[in-house]
Amino acid sequence: MTNRETPATIGQRILALRRTAGMSQEALAAAVGVSRQALGKWEADQSLPGLDNLLALAEALHTSCDELLTGRPLSSEQPPAPSLSAEGMQALLDARETRETKRRRISLAAGGGVALVLAAALLCVGLYAGSRMDDLQNRIDGVNGQVAGMQGTLQAQVDSMTNRVQTMLDEQNSLAAGESHSYSEWESGSRTLLLTARVTAKQSVPGASARLIVTATYPTDTHSAVTLEMTDEGGGVFTVSGRVATADELTATFQLESPDGTVQNQQLWSDYAPHGQFEPIVELGGGIDGQLIRFETQNGQIRFDGDVGLSLGATEYAWPVEAEMQLEIGGQVVETFPIPELYKDFVPTEDSYTGDQAVFVGSTVTYFWTPQAHPWKADQSVIITARVVDSQGNVYERQMELIS
Structure with a gap:
């Protein structure tokens, strides 16, 4: 049984439509006429686009303002046009009111x-x-x-x-006259990405050294930082390539040290969840509408009444190719639920013109499983584990502990 879900927020819909269009953040930002950081904030729901930017987004993504704001797709008879209906305007006003309410401070002027x-x-x-x-x-x-x-x-x-x-x-x-950077080679085990960056200093200082300090900010508001020593390419150009941890936000600071020991710093960029373009969605939960799987323990058995749900989603770089769920009682696997032929849900066709695979991006597929009844003792733990392998060979595990 499968169930497709529409991205819930304006930012999620912008992200999903961009990925479906095969566009990078840089390309879409250039088409709209804003910075990549501004687009990143829209996709992370940290800010909302203005009306002019909304119209430009709809045109660049070949859709309508209504689909961006309400999630309602165009009908087959309706041509894509960056128009805005009364319903779409109300959705934008509601989103702005929600955001303003969160940060409004009352003061006497x-x-x-x-x-x-x-x-x-x-x-x-x-x-x-x-x-x-x-x-x-x-x-x-x-x-x-x-x-x-x-x-x-x-x-x-x-x-x-x-x-x-x-x-x-x-x-x-400012220390830098320009910069460029990109991410690649996602590793799910270490949760790191390969960062490649190039920075041109505003002034070339013979004998100067440079480094890039990348700070990761996590949901708990904790931080970690890594310092990457840069290579002097001459003419004030410095380059670096190194692995960085992924987090909700990655902030890069360019540090330039003169031969006399003077150190100067400049923040260059902040990227929001850069691993999101590489890491497939893997979410293990209980049942439909967020209700946990129901079970009872009687007469030395555990019986289940409800579904375990495993939601999977693809990115343009990786998609699920193998998945299974396991029921573990007292440290022993007693039942396995394999999910075969994932390619039918995530790589359904090949482009007849280019031969490239077409991948569903921006939506999720949920697989449901109700375990059978099994012998159980009062001191035994009950754990459900999901294991997923993506097209790049990365392995993801999610667990749900029913009895500790």
């Missing part, structure tokens, strides 16, 4: 204080004539509106000036 003072003054003046209270209230509302408008305009101008100044300072203090 100076302009608001001015409005209150003016309001109080007007009220005091109006006390001598009760018949003019309505007129005074209207004036108060008008002053409040004017102050709010002025405050918003001033804040926008201050933000713009701050951004310009910061950009100028960053350019003046």
Whole structure:
């Protein structure tokens, strides 16, 4: 039994459609006219694209704004067009409201204080004539509106000036005139990628040495860092190739050391979950709608009433080729559930023109299994293990402990 699921968030849908289109982050970012880091934040649901960027995304991905925002695919009669319906606009507004609610901070603004003072003054003046209270209230509302408008305009101008100044300072203090980097050779066992980078220093300093410090940030807000010594290619160009740990975010800092010992640093990039383009989805869970598998232990047996679900998904680089689930009681494997012919779900056809394999990317397939009844003792553990091998030979294991 299989069940295909649609990516749940706007970021996940952008990622899925990009992979389906066979585009890299750099290529899609260039087509939209934004930086690769901005696109990475959209795909990681850390920010939302503006309306102009949304239209450019839809055009570049040959889809509609509605599919990006709601997940509803185009019908066969509906040509792909970067249009936006009322439903799509509501989905975008809902997403923005959700994000703003998470980070909104309430503060008293100076302009608001001015409005209150003016309001109080007007009220005091109006006390001598009760018949003019309505007129005074209207004036108060008008002053409040004017102050709010002025405050918003001033804040926008201050933000713009701050951004310009910061950009100028960053350019003046920058060490690198340019950089390029890429990831390859994913290893699931060590959870590392091969990082290849090239950095051109803004000024060539004879005898200078350089290194790249790559910091990994994990979901628990912990960090680890690796320092990669760079090779001086001459003319201020430094290169490096080395393995780095994968995490929710990888941040690279370029460090340049002059012959006199002076050390300067500049952060070059932050990449969000770069291993996501290499690592297939492998999730072991219980049943449909997140309900865990049900079981009972009576008369020296364990009986199951419900499904164990193994969800698998492909990337453009790797897809599942072997998978099985095992039931282990008291340290012994008592039942195995193999999942044959995975290629039918992930590599269904060959392109008749190029001969290349077509891979389903951006969706998942869930396989369900209900174990049989087995003898069981009160002191025995009960564990379900899933083992998956991808097309690159990487092995993934997931476990679900029912009884410890």
